[in-house]
Amino acid sequence: MMQTRAAIVTGGSRGIGRAIALELARLGYAVVVNYATRPDAADEVVSEIKAAGGEAVAVQGNVASAIDRDILVDRTMAEFDRIDALVNNAGITSQGRKDILEATEESWDLVFDTNLKGPFFLSQRVAKEMIRLLARNRITDGKIINISSVSGYAVSTNRADYCMTKAAIGMMTKLFAQRLADDGITVFEICPGVIESDMTAPVKDKYDRLIAEGIWPIRRWGRPDDVAKAVAAVVSDCFPFSTGERINVDGGFHIRRL
Numbered sequence: 001m002m003q004t005r006a007a008i009v010t011g012g013s014r015g016i017g018r019a020i021a022l023e024l025a026r027l028g029y030a031v032v033v034n035y036a037t038r039p040d041a042a043d044e045v046v047s048e049i050k051a052a053g054g055e056a057v058a059v060q061g062n063v064a065s066a067i068d069r070d071i072l073v074d075r076t077m078a079e080f081d082r083i084d085a086l087v088n089n090a091g092i093t094s095q096g097r098k099d100i101l102e103a104t105e106e107s108w109d110l111v112f113d114t115n116l117k118g119p120f121f122l123s124q125r126v127a128k129e130m131i132r133l134l135a136r137n138r139i140t141d142g143k144i145i146n147i148s149s150v151s152g153y154a155v156s157t158n159r160a161d162y163c164m165t166k167a168a169i170g171m172m173t174k175l176f177a178q179r180l181a182d183d184g185i186t187v188f189e190i191c192p193g194v195i196e197s198d199m200t201a202p203v204k205d206k207y208d209r210l211i212a213e214g215i216w217p218i219r220r221w222g223r224p225d226d227v228a229k230a231v232a233a234v235v236s237d238c239f240p241f242s243t244g245e246r247i248n249v250d251g252g253f254h255i256r257r258l
């Protein structure tokens, strides 16, 4: 009997991660909705999935913590006995958005631990689990999807640490893609532009103005669902001969122009 595939979405409780969790559930995945601090938001996503007839569980865990990452993976295996997809979505912006000349080590450590160390070591742990599951024929393939940002190549001098973590996610994607291809696991980077969420709420006025001025070709805010649709395309095997690929979801922001 074909069993339900399972996916872990880090930071699946709000914003982009929430949309990804709901989309994966629509595609029939059992979803592990990871969150850090707000169980109410995670429970709401789980309830919505269950109300639509899907399977989901909320799992608290700070991706920056090795113990929490182990709990997240162990709990997923205990609940579903498989992991077909990992979406490394959880992320935070630079603390206090300080100018690069005033940037602090505290923000650096927090942002690097959350946005880079967490996804790196969670991918490592999940990849090993997927390799074991593939050997057991419990899963047929594995997908790791990393949510980066246009900030990985477009500078914001008041968010240096954030920008550098997102640039590194691009290299992380290629490293794991190379290492895991022979094992049957493909790895993708989804690179969102500016997306409506709690993270961008404080800079709403700035982007309303820039969008009206045409900062990117498609003159609207990105929506969490725009990113979720790209995740859906990847897990639906719309890119069967690709790995290490970056998929831009940015309204065309990456286009250079004269």
Ligand SMILES: NC(=O)c1ccc[n+]([C@@H]2O[C@H](COP(=O)([O-])OP(=O)(O)OC[C@H]3O[C@@H](n4cnc5c(N)ncnc54)[C@H](OP(=O)(O)O)[C@@H]3O)[C@@H](O)[C@H]2O)c1
Pocket: 010, 011, 012, 013, 014, 015, 016, 017, 034, 035, 036, 037, 038, 039, 041, 061, 062, 063, 064, 089, 090, 091, 092, 114, 147, 148, 149, 150, 191, 192, 193, 194, 195, 196, 197, 198, 199, 200
């Ligand atoms: N919004 C944008 O314009 C934009 C653009 C490009 C890329 N991105 C990237 O997309 C991802 C999601 O952004 P978003 O705008 O949806 O953010 P958001 O609205 O602030 O939501 C962040 C989510 O991540 C969780 N989270 C935060 N720190 C965590 C940690 N240490 N461990 C586990 N979960 C954690 C939060 O859970 P709690 O509520 O429980 O803390 C929440 O579910 C991030 O990686 C971000 O860098 C966003």
